[in-house]
Amino acid sequence: MTKRAYNFNAGPAALPLEVLQKAQEEFVDYRGIGMSIMEISHRSSQYEQLNEETQALMKELMGIPDGYKVLFLQGGASTQFAMIPMNFLKPGTVAQYVHTGSWAEKAIKEAKLFGETAIAASSEADKFTRIPDLSDMQLPANSAYVHITSNETIGGAQYRQYPNTGSVPLIGDLSSDILCRPIDVSRFAMIYAGAQKNLGPSGVTVVIIREDMLADIPKNIPTMLSYSTHAKNNSLYNTPPAYSVYMVNLVLHWIKENGGAEAMEKRNKEKTALLYDAIDKSGGFYRGVVEPDSRSIMNVTFRMQDEELEKKFVKESEQQGFVGLKGHRSVGGLRASTYNAVPYEACKALADFMDDFRRRNS
């Protein structure tokens, strides 16, 4: 048996061992065709079937209602930051953004290149330690859409519930928490997620888009950057990232076999409870970055008294087989990313290490 690390990387991140083994098994001979999936045409019946099946699995696992399309695009979630305003922000309308941290900020920056934007709500004054209350969000009639970041991967704040935006389309960046729990897709006009956190490897971005959003896309945007191109061509306008889509397919099968979104949520809550408990019972030795009611079940962020101690924590954790616990370079501190594929046992081992480290250093 190969020894697997306790992988808490933020992205690209852990993949289920069963998925990696299945991919290995099929690597040189995909389902008996004598070639790998990377070596065949995307116009072949085998790839078309994979494309269809992966869309169907997304619909099934997320409970996507009729009237939505599932697309597989390239360029990462970061390209979506630009495509969204290019496609949906028309002159005379205003794009509304909820500012919750680093990823929301990047989305806002891109939108500003294309038109008028507004901050519908922000937790900047609270240093992004919570998701702002959106129950009384005021949206002018000329709002093009509302954009939210479901889980701030760097800061560690996650929405508990999504806002009701009435007739204004709600667009969600779910890059780091898609399928971590059941959600009501019908609240959204569009959802997007880079695959490399909770869905597979990098290289593909999943877009779930309500068909009415495709009705009025400007004609003067580059072909590859128009949602209508990819919707009309079933994500086969140009060569798709076949291997990444294949890996997403395997991950979706794994989620299904392991009980779907409900079971993922239950396990993610149990996993992160171990870590948040280790923080909360530490008497201030560890300090959670995010307010309890906005704590993420995907990225657990915490700090210690000083940076020297944090460095020591990272170093010792690495010696004991833990990977990826250093916080993002922009914010410092510590972060454990506990995506669907991270086993309970890894979180248990980390919680034990945290207790042990605290006893030895306080």
Ligand SMILES: *Cc1c(COP(=O)(O)O)cnc(C)c1O
């Ligand atoms: C990682 C991440 C992105 C950026 O994804 P890329 O695929 O690297 O462009 C955007 N939004 C969120 C919430 C993320 O976690």
